[in-house]
Amino acid sequence: MPGALAAVSDPALRAAFREWxxxxADDELVIGHRHSEWTGFGPDxxxxxAMSSIAQEEIGHARAFYEQIAADEGSDVDRLAFDRAPxxxxxxxxxxxxxxGWEFSILRLLLYEQFEAARLGLLAASGQEPVASLARTLVREERYHSLFARTWLERLARADAExxxxxxxxxxxxxxxxLGLFEATPADGVLRAAGILGEAPEAQRPAWEEAVRPVLQGCGLSIPAGPAREGGRRGLHGPEFEEMLAQMTEVWRSDPEARW
Amino acid sequence: MKDATAGAPPNGAGGRWARPLPAPADVWAVFLQARKRDPHVHVGDVHAPDSEMALVLAKENYARRDPCVSLWVVRAAEIYATTADAAGMFEPATDKSYRFGGSYRQQQRVYRGAWRLSHREEDQ
Incomplete structure (x- = not known):
């Protein structure tokens, strides 16, 4: 079955869409792997x-999006997921x-899910099949991820001073x-101009803030000022990611040709 | 409202017949409805400080594989149960077959549906 890129013939547009x-897929794979590190170590x-199940769903979403690319490039999803330089x-x-701590994972999940739900909305409205249909299907699972994060966060933050x-x-x-989730690259401009991306990253941020601020403030938290830390969207990652990638790909690298 | 089963229940002859389930306060019994119009069936328990967290945890622990349209949670310690002493009360002393609705077709469907639900293979 053709993937997402098959319908886009202009090479520059196709590259930008692939980038998106x-x-x-990378966001989902990486947070999914971090969440899987809680398996066996959760607070109860x-x-x-529940967190392990969320991790599986995120990695499942990553797989579904990698398949969109792999289908049009004759590669396979494992290679796409595991066989790239940081x-x-x-x-x-x-x-x-x-x-x-658990509190960091819960907080990150809350901040990310709000972003991810909106992004799936943008993909659903991109007019590009089969990605739009895929996004409409996957957004169902994100609702529970948000609910889980919010339920936990409220109890952690309201429990006591510590x-x-x-x-x-x-x-x-x-x-x-x-805030770095909204980092823009030239790909965003290309997609905007073609009418595939409905909203530039910086235009997506106010709605996200409007959704997360009341939840955080309702927990008695104060929201830091200061600029976004960016770079991830351009491939700039820290040593922590190199360690994670080495561990995540260890089994696959032991025999890349193996059929699982 | 007076709770007839709280504390020492009225036992009468034959000893104590009712009691609350002995469960810690943070244990919630989970009831799952697989399809609309099915009854909610007890599928297990979760530990949680309150009802909202109990529902959130129940969803992923009991409804992530099998079909589910609705969940109930209730504090396990709020469930009252008959004791082993009461077992005798459930045994008929005389022939009660005149009470069975077995010859009515609709009744048979209801009975069989309920029996299947309470004897699902995974519960055995």
Whole structure:
């Protein structure tokens, strides 16, 4: 079956569209892998199962988007997911940060899901099949991810002074990276001009802030000022990502030709 | 409203017949409805500080594979149960077959549907 790129004949537009889909897939793969690191270490058995299930769904979404690219390039999804240099990954830095405490993972999930739901909306409205239909299907699962994050965050932040302080520290470190989700590259301009991307990244940010600010403030948290930390969308990643990538690809690299 | 089963229940002859389930306060019983018009069936428990968290955890622990259209949670300690002493009360002493609705077709469908739900293979 042809993937997302088959219908786009202009080479520059096709490259920009590929870039967008790769971002989506990389974001989902990287946060999914971070979440999978909680398996066996969650704060209680039930939340451990739930977070592991969320991780599986995120990696499943990554796979679905990698397939869109692989189908048109004659490659396979494992190679796309695992066989790239760190600088070829397009996820935002927020997603590669190590988990640290549960509160950081929960807070990151909340900030990311709001962004991801809106982005799936943009893909759904892109007019490009089969990606638009795929986005409409996947958004169903993001609702629970948001609900899980919000339910946990409210209880962590409202429990006592220590809980609030720890969530605030997580927010202080995550916020500039979260703003980095909206980093724009030349690909965004190309997609905007072609009418495939309905809203430039900087125009997406106000609606996101409007959605997350009341939740955070309702938890008694103060939102840091300061600029976005960017670079992820252009392939600039930290040593933490190199470590993560080495671990994530270890089994695959042991025998890239193996059929699983 | 007076709770007849709280504390020491009226036991009468034959000993204690009712009691609350002995469960810690953070244990919630989860009831799952697989399809509209099915009854909610007890599928297991979750630990949670409140009802909202209990529902959030129940969703992913009990509804991530099998079909589900609705979940209930209730604090397990709020469930009252008959004791083993009460078992005798459920046994008929005389022939009660005149009470069975088995010859009515609709009744048979209801009974069989309920029996299937309460004897699902995965519960055995």
């Amino acid at each position: 889909i790769l971002r989506v 058995l039930e939340s451990d199962v 600088a070829e990954y397009r996820h935002a830095a927020l997603l590669e940060r190590p988990n640290g 809980g609030r302080a720890r969530v605030q520290a997580a927010l202080d470190s995550a916020w500039p990276d979260a």
